[in-house]
Structure formats: C-alpha cells, structure tokens
Amino acid sequence: MESGGALAGLHRNPTFHHLLRPPRTAVNNLLSSSSSTYKRHFSPLPLKFQKQSHFASYSYNCSINDGSAFQVAYSASSATQSLANIDWDNLGFGVMPTDYMYSMKCSQDGNFSKGELQRFGNIELSPASGILNYGQGLFEGLKAYKRHDGNILLFRPEENALRMKMGAERICMPSPSVEQFVEAVKATVLANERWIPPPGKGSLYIRPLLMGSGAILGVAPAPEYTFLIYVSPVGNYFKEGMAPINLVIETEMHRATPGGTGGVKTIGNYAAVLKAQSAAKAKGYSDVLYLDSVNKRYLEEVSSCNVFIVKGNLIATPAIKGTILPGITRKSIIDVALSQGFQVEERQVSVDELLDADEVFCTGTAVVVSPVGSITHLGKRVSYGSDGVGRVSKQLYSTLTSLQMGLATDNMNWTVVLK
Numbered sequence: 001m002e003s004g005g006a007l008a009g010l011h012r013n014p015t016f017h018h019l020l021r022p023p024r025t026a027v028n029n030l031l032s033s034s035s036s037t038y039k040r041h042f043s044p045l046p047l048k049f050q051k052q053s054h055f056a057s058y059s060y061n062c063s064i065n066d067g068s069a070f071q072v073a074y075s076a077s078s079a080t081q082s083l084a085n086i087d088w089d090n091l092g093f094g095v096m097p098t099d100y101m102y103s104m105k106c107s108q109d110g111n112f113s114k115g116e117l118q119r120f121g122n123i124e125l126s127p128a129s130g131i132l133n134y135g136q137g138l139f140e141g142l143k144a145y146k147r148h149d150g151n152i153l154l155f156r157p158e159e160n161a162l163r164m165k166m167g168a169e170r171i172c173m174p175s176p177s178v179e180q181f182v183e184a185v186k187a188t189v190l191a192n193e194r195w196i197p198p199p200g201k202g203s204l205y206i207r208p209l210l211m212g213s214g215a216i217l218g219v220a221p222a223p224e225y226t227f228l229i230y231v232s233p234v235g236n237y238f239k240e241g242m243a244p245i246n247l248v249i250e251t252e253m254h255r256a257t258p259g260g261t262g263g264v265k266t267i268g269n270y271a272a273v274l275k276a277q278s279a280a281k282a283k284g285y286s287d288v289l290y291l292d293s294v295n296k297r298y299l300e301e302v303s304s305c306n307v308f309i310v311k312g313n314l315i316a317t318p319a320i321k322g323t324i325l326p327g328i329t330r331k332s333i334i335d336v337a338l339s340q341g342f343q344v345e346e347r348q349v350s351v352d353e354l355l356d357a358d359e360v361f362c363t364g365t366a367v368v369v370s371p372v373g374s375i376t377h378l379g380k381r382v383s384y385g386s387d388g389v390g391r392v393s394k395q396l397y398s399t400l401t402s403l404q405m406g407l408a409t410d411n412m413n414w415t416v417v418l419k
C-alpha cells in the first residue's frame with residue numbers, strides 16, 4: 001500500500017482527524033428543512049475547494065458548528081497520494097463511510113443553489129418529507145477509476161445527469177443542470193480521493209440522489225428538494241474471472257407497467273422487486289428476469305440490469321419503451337458491439353428466443369457485463385455454453401472495462417479525465 005504522502009502526516013494531526021471524523025452532532029442537522037436550524041448547527045464546508053496545480057494540492061476552509069474556523073491544506077504528488085487504511089484486496093459492494101458528501105438544495109424559484117461538500121454523515125429529514133411519505137426520489141450510479149498515472153476517470157457522467165433530468169421530470173421534481181451534476185460529481189470524487197481503490201483493485205462507486213426533502217402532508221410535489229452525492233469504494237465485481245449468474249423468469253410479478261415509472265431510476269421501483277428477488281435467492285438463483293406485463297412473453301430486464309441475447313453474429317436486447325431502464329452500460333455495449341462488427345437489434349425479444357440463444361448477458365454499472373449461466377422458466381432450466389461464460393460476453397466485458405479503466409485508447413470519447 002502506498003503511504004508517506006502529506007495526508008498521511010496530517011492523519012496524525014488531531015485537527016485534521018477532527019475534520020475527518022466529526023462529532024455526531026456536527027452532521028446531524030445537515031439536511032434540516034429549516035435554514036435557520038441548518039445554520040445554527042452546522043456551517044457547511046469546504047467553502048473553498050481548489051485544485052491548485054498539476055500536483056494535487058487542496059485547501060479546505062472549514063468552519064465547525066461551534067463557530068471556529070480553520071484551514072486544512074495538503075499537497076501530494078499523485079505518486080505519493082495517501083490511501084485510506086483499508087483492505088483494498090477484499091472490497092465488496094457495500095457502503096463504506098468516506099470523508100465527504102455533496103449537498104445542494106433547490107431554492108423557491110426551482111433552481112439549485114451552489115452546492116457544497118460536507119462531512120459524510122447522517123442526514124435529518126422532516127417526518128413529513130416528500131421522499132419518506134410518497135417516494136419522491138431518484139438515484140443514479142456511476143464509477144470513478146484511478147489510473148496508473150494517477151489520473152481519475154469518470155465514464156459518461158453527463159449521461160447520468162441527463163437521465164436524472166428525465167426521471168425528475170417524470171416525478172415532478174426540479175433537477176440540477178447537467179453541468180451542476182457533473183461538477184458536483186467531480187468535486188465529491190476529488191474530496192474523497194484517498195478512497196479511490198488503486199488501479200486494478202476496484203473503483204469509487206458514486207451515488208447521486210435527488211429527493212423531495214420538504215414537508216408535505218397531502219399527495220403533491222414537495223416544497224423543497226435536495227441533491228446529495230455520497231461515494232463508497234467497491235471491488236471489481238469479478239475478482240477471479242467472470243462468474244456466470246443463474247436467473248429465473250418471474251411469471252407472476254412485474255417490475256414495471258406501460259405508463260408507469262419503469263423507465264426512470266425512481267426509488268420505488270426497487271422496493272417493488274425485493275419480494276420476487278428474495279424468493280429467487282432463497283431458491284438459489286442470483287436474480288429475477290422480468291417479462292412484459294401485457295403479453296407476458298417478451299423480456300424486459302433484471303432487477304437492476306439490462307439483458308442481451310447473442311445468436312451467431314446477432315446481438316439483441318429489448319427496446320426501450322418506457323418500462324425498461326435506459327442503461328448507460330446498455331447503450332455503450334450496443335456501440336462497442338456495433339464497432340466490433342456485430343449486428344445489434346433493439347426490439348421485442350421473446351422467451352422462446354432467449355431459451356434458444358447461444359449466450360445471454362446482463363449489463364449495468366456495478367457488473368459492467370455479467371454472463372448468464374442458466375435461465376429457469378416454469379421449472380425448466382436452460383444452460384448456456386460449457387461454463388456459462390460466453391465468448392461474446394467476455395470480449396465485450398474486456399473491451400468496455402479497458403476503456404473505463406483507461407487501459408485502452410478511448411476512441412469513443414466517453415471517459416472524462418478528472419485529474
């Protein structure tokens with residue numbers, strides 16, 4: 001593990017330690033809907049967050065709830081950037097508290113004011129907030145990778161910003177502009193740089209949230225909104241080669257219906273899949289594959305991944321038509337496959353076609369590409385390939401992850417270099 005950076009020295013400094021591990025009271029009132037309470041308990045930090053040179057050099061102006069202010073500055077070359085003291089070889093996909101989160105509130109005029117980084121911690125919400133009572137909330141998910149040269153890469157963050165905008169429109173929320181979203185993601189990643197896994201060990205998962213944080217009793221859009229970003233280091237999904245998943249087709253419950261909200265990342269869509277997913281897991285399956293709710297014959301997607309089938313040189317995936325989440329990995333895989341000479345079709349894909357495919361795989365930010373080893377439909381199990389990891393799935397996974405990690409030239413212009 002790398003060490004010896006300026007940050008490591010500061011780590012032993014009690015002042016800096018205080019900054020990283022704030023007392024509970026300092027973070028308890030971050031999202032209070034009353035701005036006076038907000039100011040009384042907590043002055044957000046850093047009021048200034050600057051990258052000053054080619055070498056990482058930051059200065060944080062901080063003021064804590066007792067009114068005292070101090071500044072913490074450190075600089076470290078990318079080669080000596082200190083890492084958080086955790087077991088980087090055994091990262092899973094779980095929440096790990098990091099140093100900072102980002103918060104931005106929507107003013108009365110429907111515009112988001114300037115956001116700020118705050119120490120990571122619990123938030124406070126009115127019991128009558130729109131998100132708690134009526135599910136007025138959206139989430140996003142993307143990753144930052146650290147490259148060997150110290151650069152940090154984001155993958156198509158403006159696509160997440162646009163998708164959040166679409167989702168916000170569907171559930172009557174104002175949303176940050178694409179620029180505000182991307183700038184906020186960058187600031188949050190840079191502030192938590194020591195939590196980005198070293199190259200090859202994983203990535204920093206970035207979770208933006210948009211929620212109706214204001215209090216509302218009757219069913220109506222909330223009077224106030226909060227955009228929040230937190231991050232957590234996660235491991236590479238496939239540590240020792242790709243492991244195929246086993247899916248079961250759900251024939252009773254549906255994830256989405258025409259005219260509903262299946263096409264946006266609204267929080268309610270995920271509570272709705274827990275029952276079928278839990279039942280599937282109890283029977284030893286990895287997850288559930290949903291069918292369309294009208295014909296009960298065409299594929300939709302998995303709980304939080306899109307699905308593809310491969311037959312010879314043809315790759316097919318269900319078309320986006322309101323009930324399927326438009327995955328950014330899905331969209332990227334389509335373009336990568338086309339560039340590699342595959343024929344790609346977005347259309348209805350029937351269960352019969354699925355069961356007759358050469359290969360099946362799923363896509364999503366967390367897994368990138370996940371090969372499907374078997375599908376069970378009405379008690380009948382169909383297995384794919386010899387070990388379930390198809391050649392096409394493997395090839396597409398390798399091409400896209402190389403691009404995301406900065407190991408291959410990005411001819412698509414998809415990656416955003418942060419630093």
Ligand SMILES: *Cc1c(COP(=O)(O)O)cnc(C)c1O
Pocket residue numbers: 141265301302303304305306325326327328329330363364365366
């Ligand atoms: C997030 C999500 C996906 C994958 O989207 P990506 O942008 O590729 O991460 C697919 N399906 C559902 C239901 C999702 O929530």
